[in-house]
Amino acid sequence: MAETHSLQDMRQQATISSKVFIQRDYTRGTMCQFQTKLPAELEARIDKQQFEETVRTLNNLYAEAEKLGSQSFIEGCLACLTAYTVFLCMETHYEKVLKKIAKFIEEQNDKIYAPRGLLLTDPIKRGLRVIEVTIYEDPSLTR
Amino acid sequence: MGSFPGRNKFYCNGRIMMAKQTGVFYLTLVLILATCGLFFTFDCPFLALQLTPIIPVIGGVLFLFVLGSLLRTSFSDPGVLPRATPDEAADLERQIDVANGSTGYRPPPRTKEVVINGQTVKLKYCFTCKIFRPPRASHCSLCDNCVERFDHHCPWVGNCVGRRNYRFFYMFILSLSFLTIFIFAFVITHIILRSHRSGFLNALKDSPASVLEVVVCFFSVWSIVGLSGFHTYLISSNQTTNEDIKGSWSSKRGKDNYNPYSYGNIFTNCCAALCGPLPPSLIDRRGFIQSDAPQMAPPTNGITMYGATQSQQSHMCDQDQCIQSTKFVLQAATTPLLQQHSSEPVILTASSENGILTGRTALSLGGPCTSLPLGQPTPPTSTPSLSCHEVVDMLPIHAHTHPHTHTHTHTHNHTHPLQDPMAHHHFLTPEEVPSPPGMLPCGSPMGHSPTVQTGFYNPASQDSLHEDSVRGLVKLSSV
Numbered sequence: 054m055a056e057t058h059s060l061q062d063m064r065q066q067a068t069i070s071s072k073v074f075i076q077r078d079y080t081r082g083t084m085c086q087f088q089t090k091l092p093a094e095l096e097a098r099i100d101k102q103q104f105e106e107t108v109r110t111l112n113n114l115y116a117e118a119e120k121l122g123s124q125s126f127i128e129g130c131l132a133c134l135t136a137y138t139v140f141l142c143m144e145t146h147y148e149k150v151l152k153k154i155a156k157f158i159e160e161q162n163d164k165i166y167a168p169r170g171l172l173l174t175d176p177i178k179r180g181l182r183v184i185e186v187t188i189y190e191d192p193s194l195t196r
Numbered sequence: 197m198g199s200f201p202g203r204n205k206f207y208c209n210g211r212i213m214m215a216k217q218t219g220v221f222y223l224t225l226v227l228i229l230a231t232c233g234l235f236f237t238f239d240c241p242f243l244a245l246q247l248t249p250i251i252p253v254i255g256g257v258l259f260l261f262v263l264g265s266l267l268r269t270s271f272s273d274p275g276v277l278p279r280a281t282p283d284e285a286a287d288l289e290r291q292i293d294v295a296n297g298s299t300g301y302r303p304p305p306r307t308k309e310v311v312i313n314g315q316t317v318k319l320k321y322c323f324t325c326k327i328f329r330p331p332r333a334s335h336c337s338l339c340d341n342c343v344e345r346f347d348h349h350c351p352w353v354g355n356c357v358g359r360r361n362y363r364f365f366y367m368f369i370l371s372l373s374f375l376t377i378f379i380f381a382f383v384i385t386h387i388i389l390r391s392h393r394s395g396f397l398n399a400l401k402d403s404p405a406s407v408l409e410v411v412v413c414f415f416s417v418w419s420i421v422g423l424s425g426f427h428t429y430l431i432s433s434n435q436t437t438n439e440d441i442k443g444s445w446s447s448k449r450g451k452d453n454y455n456p457y458s459y460g461n462i463f464t465n466c467c468a469a470l471c472g473p474l475p476p477s478l479i480d481r482r483g484f485i486q487s488d489a490p491q492m493a494p495p496t497n498g499i500t501m502y503g504a505t506q507s508q509q510s511h512m513c514d515q516d517q518c519i520q521s522t523k524f525v526l527q528a529a530t531t532p533l534l535q536q537h538s539s540e541p542v543i544l545t546a547s548s549e550n551g552i553l554t555g556r557t558a559l560s561l562g563g564p565c566t567s568l569p570l571g572q573p574t575p576p577t578s579t580p581s582l583s584c585h586e587v588v589d590m591l592p593i594h595a596h597t598h599p600h601t602h603t604h605t606h607t608h609n610h611t612h613p614l615q616d617p618m619a620h621h622h623f624l625t626p627e628e629v630p631s632p633p634g635m636l637p638c639g640s641p642m643g644h645s646p647t648v649q650t651g652f653y654n655p656a657s658q659d660s661l662h663e664d665s666v667r668g669l670v671k672l673s674s675v
Contacts, residue, residue, distance in 0.1 A: 073287075074287050079310045079312060079317075080312060083330055083331055083332055121467065125472060125473040129470070133367075137268065145474055145476070148476055179278075180277055180278035182327055185283075
């Protein structure tokens, strides 16, 4: 309950100190990947390993969404045969993974980032351009 | 899509998305419907009786497939990249200033170099969308959006062809090729069979519709079949029309030049393009419109909305920042509460959202902030998006000098489609001029570009734009 307590404090104060944007990493082509390097502004707030782990997991999840596996192939063929009406009742593989990602980010926020006065925004809300990290100014957390 | 900044039109609560100029699309529809209508009404009864009733059945199936894929191509989101939020844009600006060493004078157009699979690729900064474009993305000046894996803007389909609808476009032209050949063959058969009975002239008199169909099909076959062949080649080598026309990966540029996106073999390339996973539309969930706020009302009053949206998106007022920050804070704060309490906080956010957004719209119409005036063309940061208006030709334009000889050395026999697309720029440019005022594709729009977005356009940045525009003009004039 200590986490929610500090979040409520944050809400009452609600001062955003700054925002950091993790840009896309295009070295593997057009696949959705984000840079794992910890930006300077966050060095004081979070452990490098922890952050890299989060981004790496996100990258893996996005890679899974865009993978050219047999599942996506079958899904594509089925969709073509049914004139894409199958998606009226079924979710695409990509959408399923996006849901997984949303849950993952929420969980990371609750467990790791909120206690440190940070907030990760789901990249899909930013058009998969950036991971937006909001840094909150919280007197109780600053030393 | 209450505040969509691009020049697209939305219908059916955001489910249908098209480019601004849709006149040619209706022409395509009319041509297909009319020709097929005539075929089924005048030729099919005779053929069904004389030959076999399977002919109209196959024709019907092909027709439905063509129509389905056409509508799917035209109405779906091609892969539009939503514009950067003001915070992101500011952050990027700061980074670029740091990298260049800020002087009073704006540095030349911003590019980033990335090594992909051994090839160096330049990522350009889009001044309109305020992002560094992903590789293979391009800004379509007709739709005023950056589109992922941009192939070309097709006026015949009334939309851009990009990552999310390329497969539908390909299925459209492929099935249309089959349909055209099918109709052509069977109308000829019909006339021949009739001629055996009553003589050639009588046959033509009995079935005048057939003549019209033959004419339409004859001229369509060349271009559509050619176009299908061209795109089959593009798919098998995993290139976009954009890249092919620019010769980005051709071996003429250098011995080590190869396509870093190709998977190596034709089968995988085809699978990737046609059966790969279909990414969801990114513009449905932009930061400006929270996904929990139920406001997908399409703008029925297109013109004023564009004026409003453009000024909305490009102003960097404090008010906007304030609204954004408040939204984030409320969102962040209410997320944990959702788990404990009812969903009331979310509703509060949504309605305050509504209030804020309508307030914003009202403000921006008479807004004090500088805004991009409606219809002003954005300097083409990537001219090929303007110059490659591939067309499905239904009109007789033939026999132009082959403009691709300087870029194409591949020995595939598709000389026709390569001629025709370029020929059509010439044909189409007058069509495109009426749309956004002052919007001459490839005609150096620098003269038009206002320095409203202060600091973003300046003489130095226009050098490479100039180069691009000149290159585009050269291509046009070589037709």
